[in-house]
Amino acid sequence: MPTPEQDRVATVLGRHYAADRLDASELDRRLDLTFGGALTEALADLPPLPSEAAARKRRWGRRHGEADAAQPTWVPTKERFIDPGSDRVMRVWVDPADHKRHYVPD
Template identity: 80%
Template sequence: MPTPEQEHVATALGRHYAADRIDADELDRRLDLTFGASLADALAGLPPLGPAEAPRRRRWGRRHGEADVAQPTWVPTKERFIDPGSQRVMRVWVDPADHRRHYVPES
C-alpha cells in the first residue's frame, strides 16, 4: 500500500507527464524512485506545478475507461498492457477521488 507521500509524488509525476514535461520512460524511472526509497529524487529537476486543471469532458466513442490524455489529478501506475483491438500500449492511471482506473495510450 503506497504511503500518502508516495501517492502525492506519483500524482505530481502524472501531472508532469500529462503536461509533456517528461516522457513515458522518464515517468517509469521516477515512479521506481517514488515507490522505492527516494521520494526527493523522483521530483528532482522538475518545475513547480500550478493548481490542477478541471477535468475535460469525456468524448463519446472510446471504450470504457479509455482516455486520450491523463488528467492532472490521476495517479500513474507501473501497469501497462497492449490493447488487443488497437495494438496500442496503454498505461493504467487511477483517479484518487473515486479509485476508477483509466487507460491512456503511451506516445
C-alpha cells in the first residue's frame, strides 16, 4: 500500500506527464523510484507546474472512461493496455476524488 507521500509524489508526476513534461518511459522510471521510496530523486530536475486553474479544462474522448489527456489531479498507474477498438496503447489513471479509472492514450 503506497504511503500518502508516495501518492502525493505520484500525483505531481502525473501532472508533469499531463503537461507533456515527461514521456511515458520517464514517467514509469520516476514512478518506480517513487514506490521504491526514492521520492526526492523521483522529483529531481522537474520545472514548476502550471497553475491548477489553467489545467482544469476537461475534454472527454468518445469511449467510456477515455480522455484526451490526463487531468492534473489524477494519479498515474503502471497499468497499460492496447485498446482493441483503436489499437492504441492506453495508460490507466485514477481520480483520487472518486476513485474512477480513466484511460489516456500513451
